[in-house]
Amino acid sequence: MNNTATIAAAPSSPTLAANGWRGLIADWSSDRQAFHVSWGKAMMWIFLLSDTFVFSCFLTGYMTVRISTTMPWPNPSEVFALHVGGADIPLLLIAIMTFVLITSSGTMAMAVNFAYRGDRVNAATLMLVTATFGELFVGMQAFEWSKLILEEGVRPWGNPMGAAQFGSAFFMITGFHGLHVSAGVVFLFVVAFKLMRGDYEKSGNYQIVEIAGLYWHFVDLVWVFIFALFYLW
Numbered sequence: 001m002n003n004t005a006t007i008a009a010a011p012s013s014p015t016l017a018a019n020g021w022r023g024l025i026a027d028w029s030s031d032r033q034a035f036h037v038s039w040g041k042a043m044m045w046i047f048l049l050s051d052t053f054v055f056s057c058f059l060t061g062y063m064t065v066r067i068s069t070t071m072p073w074p075n076p077s078e079v080f081a082l083h084v085g086g087a088d089i090p091l092l093l094i095a096i097m098t099f100v101l102i103t104s105s106g107t108m109a110m111a112v113n114f115a116y117r118g119d120r121v122n123a124a125t126l127m128l129v130t131a132t133f134g135e136l137f138v139g140m141q142a143f144e145w146s147k148l149i150l151e152e153g154v155r156p157w158g159n160p161m162g163a164a165q166f167g168s169a170f171f172m173i174t175g176f177h178g179l180h181v182s183a184g185v186v187f188l189f190v191v192a193f194k195l196m197r198g199d200y201e202k203s204g205n206y207q208i209v210e211i212a213g214l215y216w217h218f219v220d221l222v223w224v225f226i227f228a229l230f231y232l233w
Contacts, residue, residue: 062169071163076231104133105220115209124195131188
């Protein structure tokens with residue numbers, strides 16, 4: 001009796017295998033989302049991951065050069081001091097730049113919150129405020145560069161205050177970060193303009209604001225590492 005049941009069940013095995021292969025092919029050929037994440041957000045995460053590797057290489061190279069150089073490395077507290085009221089205040093401009101960028105991260109988070117509530121006016125306004133903070137940061141960075149180049153004589157290939165690698169490391173790392181901030185400012189202005197115009201109101205999908213927020217928070221986080229490793233070390 002057991003043999004009969006086994007023989008009867010045997011013909012169904014190829015059918016099950018065929019359905020299994022058909023199901024597998026159907027899953028792979030159809031447009032299915034494994035993690036239920038939009039392409040826009042997934043691509044932004046991939047871009048940020050690749051950018052993390054680039055900044056990590058820059059900072060690792062800078063630390064390696066600083067540790068291995070035989071020439072004295074300039075003291076950041078003296079190099080980046082700001083002359084105010086007849087006294088040199090160490091890292092004053094850098095502290096203001098850091099405060100501005102961290103504050104912009106808060107306004108960006110509020111913009112994302114308002115966007116998902118459907119309040120496009122407040123969301124766009126906060127994005128414009130965030131972009132303005134970014135412009136202010138880039139402006140202060142340009143002032144810092146001009147001070148080092150014109151007053152201190154620092155160049156990418158030389159430095160009168162000590163190790164020649166100081167100039168190349170500084171201009172490469174802060175310049176690359178400043179480029180990201182500038183691109184982020186343009187991105188925020190474009191998305192804010194489209195928000196004010198009501199481009200996303202029909203679909204009700206404001207995820208582009210969150211994607212812009214991911215990029216902006218990344219830029220802020222990178223600055224924290226630059227601030228700690230280049231200005232405080």
